[in-house]
Amino acid sequence: MDVFSDPLNRDVYITGFLWILKLTLAGGVGALVLGVVLAAMRVSPIPVLRGFGTAWVNIFRNTPLTLIIFFCYFGLFSTLGLSLADDIDLNNFWLGVIGVSVYTAAFVCEAIRSGINTVPPGQAEAARAIGMTFLQTLTIVILPQAGRAVIAPLGSILIALCKNTTIVGTIGLMESSSAMKQLINENGDNVIPIFLVFAGTFALVLIPTGYAFGWLANRLAVKR
Amino acid sequence: MSTDAVLYDHPGPKAKARNLVLTIVFGIALLGLLYWIYSRFDAKGQWDGVLWKPFTYGTTWNDYIIPGLLNTLKAAAVAMVLSLAFGIIFAVGRLSDHWWVRLPAGAVVEFFRAVPLLLMMFFIFFGVPFITEQPMSIFWAVVIGLTLYNGSVLAEAFRAGVHSVPRGQSEAAYAIGMRKSQVMGQILIPQAARAMLPVIVSQLVVLVKDTALGYIISYSELIQLGVNNLSANYGNVLQAAIVAAIIYIIVNTLLTSFAGWLSRRTRRRGRAPREAGTAAEQATIGPSMGGGGVS
Numbered sequence: 050m051d052v053f054s055d056p057l058n059r060d061v062y063i064t065g066f067l068w069i070l071k072l073t074l075a076g077g078v079g080a081l082v083l084g085v086v087l088a089a090m091r092v093s094p095i096p097v098l099r100g101f102g103t104a105w106v107n108i109f110r111n112t113p114l115t116l117i118i119f120f121c122y123f124g125l126f127s128t129l130g131l132s133l134a135d136d137i138d139l140n141n142f143w144l145g146v147i148g149v150s151v152y153t154a155a156f157v158c159e160a161i162r163s164g165i166n167t168v169p170p171g172q173a174e175a176a177r178a179i180g181m182t183f184l185q186t187l188t189i190v191i192l193p194q195a196g197r198a199v200i201a202p203l204g205s206i207l208i209a210l211c212k213n214t215t216i217v218g219t220i221g222l223m224e225s226s227s228a229m230k231q232l233i234n235e236n237g238d239n240v241i242p243i244f245l246v247f248a249g250t251f252a253l254v255l256i257p258t259g260y261a262f263g264w265l266a267n268r269l270a271v272k273r
Numbered sequence: 274m275s276t277d278a279v280l281y282d283h284p285g286p287k288a289k290a291r292n293l294v295l296t297i298v299f300g301i302a303l304l305g306l307l308y309w310i311y312s313r314f315d316a317k318g319q320w321d322g323v324l325w326k327p328f329t330y331g332t333t334w335n336d337y338i339i340p341g342l343l344n345t346l347k348a349a350a351v352a353m354v355l356s357l358a359f360g361i362i363f364a365v366g367r368l369s370d371h372w373w374v375r376l377p378a379g380a381v382v383e384f385f386r387a388v389p390l391l392l393m394m395f396f397i398f399f400g401v402p403f404i405t406e407q408p409m410s411i412f413w414a415v416v417i418g419l420t421l422y423n424g425s426v427l428a429e430a431f432r433a434g435v436h437s438v439p440r441g442q443s444e445a446a447y448a449i450g451m452r453k454s455q456v457m458g459q460i461l462i463p464q465a466a467r468a469m470l471p472v473i474v475s476q477l478v479v480l481v482k483d484t485a486l487g488y489i490i491s492y493s494e495l496i497q498l499g500v501n502n503l504s505a506n507y508g509n510v511l512q513a514a515i516v517a518a519i520i521y522i523i524v525n526t527l528l529t530s531f532a533g534w535l536s537r538r539t540r541r542r543g544r545a546p547r548e549a550g551t552a553a554e555q556a557t558i559g560p561s562m563g564g565g566g567v568s
Contacts, residue, residue: 095295095296107522113521115489115496119488233403
């Protein structure tokens with residue numbers, strides 16, 4: 050543990066996990082908003098929107114996140130000149146958020162769509178019978194019920210997203226896995242403690258998060 | 274609930290007109306988006322023939338893309354076999370009657386599921402050589418990382434599969450005098466494996482996607498060879514990345530439809546064990562998130 054008594058190394062560790070936290074929060078919000086919109090598109094009466102949603106899901110769900118992040122950096126930023134911030138780290142951060150959000154949104158969309166499938170047809174029929182429009186049916190009747198059914202899958206997606214944010218390290222952000230790589234290269238005699246601290250931090254946060262989502266899903270499940 | 278035509282009424286003349294207008298509006302918006310992307314590419318000269326031409330050369334495919342794809346598939350295949358073994362061993366471990374087997378097995382599975390795969394690969398590739406004082410083979414660093422993570426995910430899937438086999442099966446096996454190991458090996462696992470077959474194939478999609486992490490530790494897979502090295506020669510990162518993405522999408526779509534076909538087939542035979550919760554099972558068919566997986 051001497052490695053972490055050095056304040057410089059502790060800083061590397063803390064900055065690494067702060068980036069992970071920020072990426073997870075920003076990416077999670079982006080993916081949730083995009084995912085709900087995509088799910089609404091996929092069940093809408095307008096064929097163009099349905100096609101757009103389906104294409105999005107099939108493209109991004111089947112492409113490795115590494116390639117998407119790579120594309121965000123070398124494609125959007127280097128080649129097409131899309132700059133999101135003057136600070137290099139901040140620019141990489143936002144590019145990473147874009148990559149993680151568009152990738153995760155595809156999974157959120159599919160989770161919500163399968164949640165919509167758990168709502169009994171009678172609910173939508175009743176909503177239509179009292180004259181609700183498609184958007185009203187969806188936002189007032191169906192999505193609130195579907196939302197409670199998808200808490201567990203969304204929890205798994207959030208946990209996966211948190212782990213996936215380590216990939217943003219590829220484009221030069223010093224997030225936790227790059228931080229660990231640096232510490233390992235500088236302190237070759239303390240490899241195992243370094244790994245255990247980094248991996249342990251993830252395990253200590255993510256395993257309880259998983260159980261918490263399971264508990265929440267049970268508590269909020271619609272009893273039928 | 275089947276989503277088509279339940280959420281909205283069968284369109285009458287008014288709704289049809291409105292839908293038509295919306296279709297046109299959104300269609301134009303979509304075309305506008307496509308045109309915007311096109312013009313951004315155009316402004317930076319990304320449609321130049323020089324940049325796309327390399328994909329018509331045989332050497333591009335023979336020297337970069339195909340070897341890269343083969344390395345990707347090789348790592349995924351080896352990791353699949355090893356994670357199946359890992360998954361079965363730890364699923365059986367977690368189902369053991371002895372707490373001193375059950376608890377460690379559970380801890381191992383939970384730990385490897387919670388640790389990001391990239392962190393794991395960094396430790397194996399950069400950290401382990403300091404301990405063993407021998408260089409680590411890059412291929413095995415990727416494969417071991419993939420095995421530990423996907424093996425743990427499969428262990429959970431197998432455990433769910435064993436639980437989904439009707440109780441009568443194991444009771445009948447005990448009644449005719451089988452031992453615990455026989456019940457597990459001859460009765461429960463074969464049936465669980467059949468129920469879990471689609472999930473196993475979907476996990477292959479995750480494996481194929483996660484081999485891309487090997488690029489970060491410079492394993493010469495599809496992104497390393499087909500995007501990084503290729504574009505170093507021709508200066509066409511964007512084009513190479515698009516072609517690589519298309520290859521990934523084709524491979525994974527094939528695997529997904531294979532998983533779907535398998536699940537329809539086992540369901541049709543009607544002898545598959547009681548479903549372990551249809552919604553959960555349906556959610557697992559189709560690629561789940563790599564690097565972290567949805568489980």
